[in-house]
Amino acid sequence: MSYKWLLIIPIAVLILSSAVLIYLYQERGEWFLKSIELRGGTVITLEKPQSITLQEIQSALPEASIREIKSLTASLVQIQVPPEEDRDAVLSKLAEMGFRTEKARIEFIGPALGEAFWQQTQYAILIALIFMAIIIFAIFRKPLPSFYVMLCAGSDILVTLAVMQLLSIELSLPALAALLMLLGYSIDTDIMLTTRVLKGEEDLGQRIKSAIKTGLTMSGTSLGALLAIWLLSISPILSQIALVLLIGLSVDICFTWCQNAVLLRWWVEK
Numbered sequence: 001m002s003y004k005w006l007l008i009i010p011i012a013v014l015i016l017s018s019a020v021l022i023y024l025y026q027e028r029g030e031w032f033l034k035s036i037e038l039r040g041g042t043v044i045t046l047e048k049p050q051s052i053t054l055q056e057i058q059s060a061l062p063e064a065s066i067r068e069i070k071s072l073t074a075s076l077v078q079i080q081v082p083p084e085e086d087r088d089a090v091l092s093k094l095a096e097m098g099f100r101t102e103k104a105r106i107e108f109i110g111p112a113l114g115e116a117f118w119q120q121t122q123y124a125i126l127i128a129l130i131f132m133a134i135i136i137f138a139i140f141r142k143p144l145p146s147f148y149v150m151l152c153a154g155s156d157i158l159v160t161l162a163v164m165q166l167l168s169i170e171l172s173l174p175a176l177a178a179l180l181m182l183l184g185y186s187i188d189t190d191i192m193l194t195t196r197v198l199k200g201e202e203d204l205g206q207r208i209k210s211a212i213k214t215g216l217t218m219s220g221t222s223l224g225a226l227l228a229i230w231l232l233s234i235s236p237i238l239s240q241i242a243l244v245l246l247i248g249l250s251v252d253i254c255f256t257w258c259q260n261a262v263l264l265r266w267w268v269e270k
């Protein structure tokens with residue numbers, strides 16, 4: 001009976017995450033901070049001179065979102081401005097500050113295209129969840145264990161999104177790709193756990209301990225590789241994917257072993 005108290009942890013995390021998202025929605029009028037790809041606008045990427053700070057850039061361009069991108073060879077700055085802002089005026093201000101704007105990389109996404117991207121990504125996640133649910137039920141043929149697997153995956157996504165908003169990480173196409181990867185990883189570890197518990201021949205406690213050992217080894221190696229990618233900052237896209245997955249896989253450890261494992265053991269012992 002003593003193991004059931006572990007459910008308090010994921011329940012508390014889910015409540016806090018839901019409260020964060022609701023509060024931020026009331027404050028901003030939208031559930032998530034969306035990147036230029038999903039709301040439209042102009043992205044200017046160029047090399048940052050050593051003498052210029054991010055605070056100076058932000059003061060000169062108060063309407064812009066500024067982000068520094070560090071690599072092994074150079075320090076870049078990414079400037080995102082809303083679609084209604086004059087791109088040439090922004091480039092003129094940057095040139096006055098000492099930037100070499102002739103080497104700038106400029107990308108523009110219209111608001112309608114950004115909205116279309118956002119709609120398509122929502123459909124992609126929904127379809128992925130539906131197909132995953134069908135496959136999981138086909139594998140186990142038991143409603144509650146199958147539901148526990150999907151509950152864990154949904155919890156991972158919800159909490160990861162809440163942490164992203166707390167850290168001001170925008171929801172972008174790379175972040176959405178990372179969330180889809182997280183869905184796959186979460187389902188993978190939960191299928192491994194459920195298979196061990198339902199189809200193993202050892203004592204129930206031994207089955208769960210064996211699954212924990214395998215699952216934590218998988219998570220540890222993945223987290224180590226992702227941490228290396230994020231620290232090296234090889235590419236802005238890879239760094240963003242790695243950061244979202246670092247958050248998501250850390251969350252998945254909590255929900256797989258404090259939620260799914262507990263619910264499965266409770267169900268088997270009934």
